Amino acid sequence: MNRFLQSINARELIRPLGQMVVFSLGSAIVLSSIVLTLALGLDQTAVGLALQDKYNVSLYTYTLVNLPQVVIDGLTIGFVYAAIALGYTMVYGVLEFINFAHSEIFAVGAFVGVEILIALDHSGLLRSASLGMSYVLLTFAIISGMVAAGALAVTVERVAYRPLRGASRLVPLISAIGVSFLLQDLIRLVEGLTTGDFNRIFPSFGNFDQRLNFGKLALGETTINLGISIKSIIVIVAAMLMLMGLNYLVNATRIGKAIRAVAQDRPTASLMGINVNRIISITFLVGGLLGGAAGVLYALKFTRIDPFVGFFPGLKAFAAAVLGGIGNLTGALLGGIVLGMLETFAGSYMGVFTMGAAGSEYKDIFAFSILILVLIFRPQGLMGENVGQKA
Amino acid sequence: MFKHMSKVFSLFVAASMTVTACGLASAADSKAIKVATQSPLSGDQSVVGVDMKRGAELALEQLGKPLADMGFKVELAPFDDQANPDTGVANAKRIVSDPAILAIMGHYNSGVQIPSSEVYHTSGLANVSPANTNPKVTTRGYMEINRIVGRDDVQGVVGADFALGLGAKTVFVLHDKTAYGQGIAEFFKKRADEIGMKVLGFEGTEEKANFDALLSPILAGNPDLVYFGGMYSQAAVLFKQARERGYAGTFLSDDGFDSSDASKIAGQTLIDGGGSYYSTVSGPASVYAGTAKFIADFKAKYNSDPQPFAAQGYDSMAIILKAIENAAKAADGAVPTRAAVAQAVRELKNFPGITGTFTFNQIGDPTVAKYFVLKVNSADPAKWSKNSIVKTLDIAPPQQ
Numbered sequence: 001m002n003r004f005l006q007s008i009n010a011r012e013l014i015r016p017l018g019q020m021v022v023f024s025l026g027s028a029i030v031l032s033s034i035v036l037t038l039a040l041g042l043d044q045t046a047v048g049l050a051l052q053d054k055y056n057v058s059l060y061t062y063t064l065v066n067l068p069q070v071v072i073d074g075l076t077i078g079f080v081y082a083a084i085a086l087g088y089t090m091v092y093g094v095l096e097f098i099n100f101a102h103s104e105i106f107a108v109g110a111f112v113g114v115e116i117l118i119a120l121d122h123s124g125l126l127r128s129a130s131l132g133m134s135y136v137l138l139t140f141a142i143i144s145g146m147v148a149a150g151a152l153a154v155t156v157e158r159v160a161y162r163p164l165r166g167a168s169r170l171v172p173l174i175s176a177i178g179v180s181f182l183l184q185d186l187i188r189l190v191e192g193l194t195t196g197d198f199n200r201i202f203p204s205f206g207n208f209d210q211r212l213n214f215g216k217l218a219l220g221e222t223t224i225n226l227g228i229s230i231k232s233i234i235v236i237v238a239a240m241l242m243l244m245g246l247n248y249l250v251n252a253t254r255i256g257k258a259i260r261a262v263a264q265d266r267p268t269a270s271l272m273g274i275n276v277n278r279i280i281s282i283t284f285l286v287g288g289l290l291g292g293a294a295g296v297l298y299a300l301k302f303t304r305i306d307p308f309v310g311f312f313p314g315l316k317a318f319a320a321a322v323l324g325g326i327g328n329l330t331g332a333l334l335g336g337i338v339l340g341m342l343e344t345f346a347g348s349y350m351g352v353f354t355m356g357a358a359g360s361e362y363k364d365i366f367a368f369s370i371l372i373l374v375l376i377f378r379p380q381g382l383m384g385e386n387v388g389q390k391a
Numbered sequence: 392m393f394k395h396m397s398k399v400f401s402l403f404v405a406a407s408m409t410v411t412a413c414g415l416a417s418a419a420d421s422k423a424i425k426v427a428t429q430s431p432l433s434g435d436q437s438v439v440g441v442d443m444k445r446g447a448e449l450a451l452e453q454l455g456k457p458l459a460d461m462g463f464k465v466e467l468a469p470f471d472d473q474a475n476p477d478t479g480v481a482n483a484k485r486i487v488s489d490p491a492i493l494a495i496m497g498h499y500n501s502g503v504q505i506p507s508s509e510v511y512h513t514s515g516l517a518n519v520s521p522a523n524t525n526p527k528v529t530t531r532g533y534m535e536i537n538r539i540v541g542r543d544d545v546q547g548v549v550g551a552d553f554a555l556g557l558g559a560k561t562v563f564v565l566h567d568k569t570a571y572g573q574g575i576a577e578f579f580k581k582r583a584d585e586i587g588m589k590v591l592g593f594e595g596t597e598e599k600a601n602f603d604a605l606l607s608p609i610l611a612g613n614p615d616l617v618y619f620g621g622m623y624s625q626a627a628v629l630f631k632q633a634r635e636r637g638y639a640g641t642f643l644s645d646d647g648f649d650s651s652d653a654s655k656i657a658g659q660t661l662i663d664g665g666g667s668y669y670s671t672v673s674g675p676a677s678v679y680a681g682t683a684k685f686i687a688d689f690k691a692k693y694n695s696d697p698q699p700f701a702a703q704g705y706d707s708m709a710i711i712l713k714a715i716e717n718a719a720k721a722a723d724g725a726v727p728t729r730a731a732v733a734q735a736v737r738e739l740k741n742f743p744g745i746t747g748t749f750t751f752n753q754i755g756d757p758t759v760a761k762y763f764v765l766k767v768n769s770a771d772p773a774k775w776s777k778n779s780i781v782k783t784l785d786i787a788p789p790q791q
Binding site: 054055062065066069070073076077192195196197198199201204209211213219222223224225227229298301302303304305306309343344346347348349351352356359360361363 | 432433434435437438441568589591592593594595596597598599600601603604605607608610611612613624628631632635636637655656658
């Protein structure tokens, strides 16, 4: 037992946890101070007065009181983006190619998990499940989603990418886009077979829809509840566990060492006796597992999924991976959190700061403008200098 | 990517349909005629769209006899518009290029009907709409385009007046950025301003899943009522998330909310707090005097309760069949022209349908339309048709 404990590299478990906390707090503090400064500056202008008229509260108070909830929402979606972004970045690190089919692998994970829960719901098992049992069933759905998505990712690599490995870099990229389209319509076909309705609703069970309330904050004449829903906690905790597991796998195990070796120099790694094809398959498997779990968590958090559900989260996660520095695991984590935060901050405050002229419908424009700006000044991404540590 | 895919997909479907269409046309005799339908048969809104088509199917089955006696062989040609304007227009082009098609019953979404009907208009094809409520459907003044339901410039006002009647002083207005949703939300907002309600915000969103950011300003304002102009697939998810974040007020939506899938998505959250209401131009089938037989027949044939607008689908088809019959009689039993059919639809006087008696005015609106406000009573989707009617109004369309 002691020897087993010694063999666990505790540092590699604590380091990613620390990074997550630092990234979350850091981006929260930076963005909060930006909006608070903005709010202070705009308080006495027409913007502040318009708000005073509507809500009977100063812009600064409004911004401050809403902050905790915005940060919580931003973190939740940020961790989902991070879990998907890791799939992109792992594959890029090893093969230097962008697996555009990853968004559909995410969607397949979501559908498998939700279909299992729907089947359980029809059998009456969900309704009668105790609290503990409902967590077991949720875990089962997540693991099924992971397994399906992981298997699919490995299959896609074997069928659509491996035969093209020697070709120019654009060829597997086009193949990936093709696979992405193919999978989208396959999901649509399979899910629409029975009724023509290809969307699925995450059944409600357990206590996931409930909310932990931390208290009320006064805002003008009303109060707003500050709290976090159980499902948001599940999403954040599950994502953190997965990210820690991945970090441990890559940095502290023999397989991880092999993955890093293949990423650095494929021919040499193969000369050292590493089975390159196997390692690449494992890379896809790990990316698929993470993507599948993220899919089920996404469905849990947002209730409704359709065959195109992967497209936007996939695109944003890809952007997050680029923002953090593609090929860099820590960067993907940072990029995901920052993008989720940016998007939620923009969506929550833009309407008020622009007096309703540009509401939360434009949150993506804002978030992606920031992304473009960052990349103009740091083309290698936020964590780009650590290229030596890529996947 | 979604748009491109559906384009490719619809081309494929359309191509395969032409193949079948050609095959049928050559095999059938000269008195074969077709009536097309367009509604979403797949995707989010297929729950309503499929039943709309079934309503038309049932009408053809039950009311096709006079035409059959005259020697016509009438066929239904259902098309799937996927609630997508691009697909609707592509289908419309296929429809007008098939000479056997004399009329079209169609569209669930105004945003699809408006561009598609431009195509019908250019080839003089009669269109009877069972569900499209945007004013522009008829205000363009096209001879061929008619509807049997009310309009959003009235429905929005009905909604706002109802909200005031509930005692709402502050309201947050949201919409889905489609011609239909944004249209009705604007009419609601205009009326709300007029009657002295405070509109805390007016926002459109195409988001389907993550409403967190949108909800922050709503919860901060804590309005008495949240209004959503759009379809149930978005509205129900939004309402659920708002309730879960502690919003305790009332939800109000429009006839796009009228589907049992709304309570499948949002369940108990629609009942909690101030509850949920929706205005509609199509009451539950059971409120109309003539629909008892329709409901029984529908259940017998399809083994489920009709969704909203199924009875309107039936009536639209009935109107089309009657018009073809009249036009054929005027042509001494020959196959009538499209222009004659369009003329005959407009000329019908006091046509007895199951959801009302229809006469079209000079732009194709029914001379009187019914408007309802309903309250969601149960979290169980199977009990959607038992939602209670809290208000019924008969209003003539605005004169323009």
